[in-house]
Structures are given as C-alpha cells and as structure tokens.
Amino acid sequence: MRGLARREFCLVLLRRMADVRPDLTTEALPRLGATRAEAHAAHTRWQALQHSARAPRGLALRAAVLGPPEELEDRRFGDLDLQVRRWPLPLWPHLWWQVVSGPGGSVLDEQLARAPGSPVPAATSRRLLVWEHVLDDVVGLRGARAVDPGVVTRREVHLPGGARAVFVWGLLQQVTRHDQPAMRRAPL
Numbered sequence: 001m002r003g004l005a006r007r008e009f010c011l012v013l014l015r016r017m018a019d020v021r022p023d024l025t026t027e028a029l030p031r032l033g034a035t036r037a038e039a040h041a042a043h044t045r046w047q048a049l050q051h052s053a054r055a056p057r058g059l060a061l062r063a064a065v066l067g068p069p070e071e072l073e074d075r076r077f078g079d080l081d082l083q084v085r086r087w088p089l090p091l092w093p094h095l096w097w098q099v100v101s102g103p104g105g106s107v108l109d110e111q112l113a114r115a116p117g118s119p120v121p122a123a124t125s126r127r128l129l130v131w132e133h134v135l136d137d138v139v140g141l142r143g144a145r146a147v148d149p150g151v152v153t154r155r156e157v158h159l160p161g162g163a164r165a166v167f168v169w170g171l172l173q174q175v176t177r178h179d180q181p182a183m184r185r186a187p188l
Contacts, residue, residue: 012043057105086113094132
C-alpha cells in the first residue's frame, strides 16, 4: 500500500500505545529510524484508509499494508470457520501481528501475539514484563479475569491481590498493584 508498510504499521500501533506509555513510544521511534512527524503521517494515512470509500476493507487492507502473512491457520469456532494470520513486525521481533478473520475477510480481532521461539520468560502474577508480555500470556494465569474497558484497542486483566494489567493492541503497557505502583520493563 502506497505510503504504508510494516514499519509504518508499527508507527500506527505506537500512536495508541502513546496514550498510556508516551515514554516507551518515544524511545521506540529511533529504533524504527522514525521521527514524530513520520509517526504522525503514518497514523494520518492509516486513518484516511480506514475512512476511504476506495481503500480495501478489513483483511484486504491489512494484507495490502503488511504483505503476505508468515503464518495462516484455519480454525473452527462453533459453526464458524475462521482464519488466523500472523506477520512479524520490525519493532517487536519476539511478537507477531495476529489477525483473526471471519467469512468474507471481516476482521474479528487483531493484536500482538507471542512469536514461536520467543525468549520472553513465562508470565506470573508477580512477574509481568511491560512491552514483553502479551494478553494471552497473562489472561491464562490462575485467578486472572479479563476485562473489556470498552475501547477497541485496549484490554485489562485483573489479577489476584488487586494487580491490574493494561494492554494496548494486546501488548502489556503497565501494571498497577495495591501494594506498589510497579511498572517493570525489560530492556528494549
């Protein structure tokens, strides 16, 4: 897609992450060789495509921007045949962009997911790594309860002991606890 590829798509994802963690997104821009102006331009272009009558829709738009997926998996969910597509992204080598689509290419869910062979240690309720763990790493922990905060790009997981994990596009952004406002982050 003219003006957008995987690098620019990372900039689009960073835009929503900046709402919660502007510090981490600012640190990430040089790793992509990008400026704030380029990040803004990528986001503007993505929004224009989302609202354009002529741009591809749903899965076709993601494929136009990201290219062919690295993985394609057919899944059955009840009576529904789904497809899961995954693409590597340059900013997070241990993660993939995952899109779940339904009949006709409608996008049902999309988020960052763990890549095979990822070196990230397993999540525990007391050890969550910001910008390393993804929603699927945390939601399966004992006593975890997923909460939909009503914003399509965000999710929360409430853990025993009052800990709350906040995710944007499926990537852990911050952890707050009643006993300490801890935000632990692995080196970028």
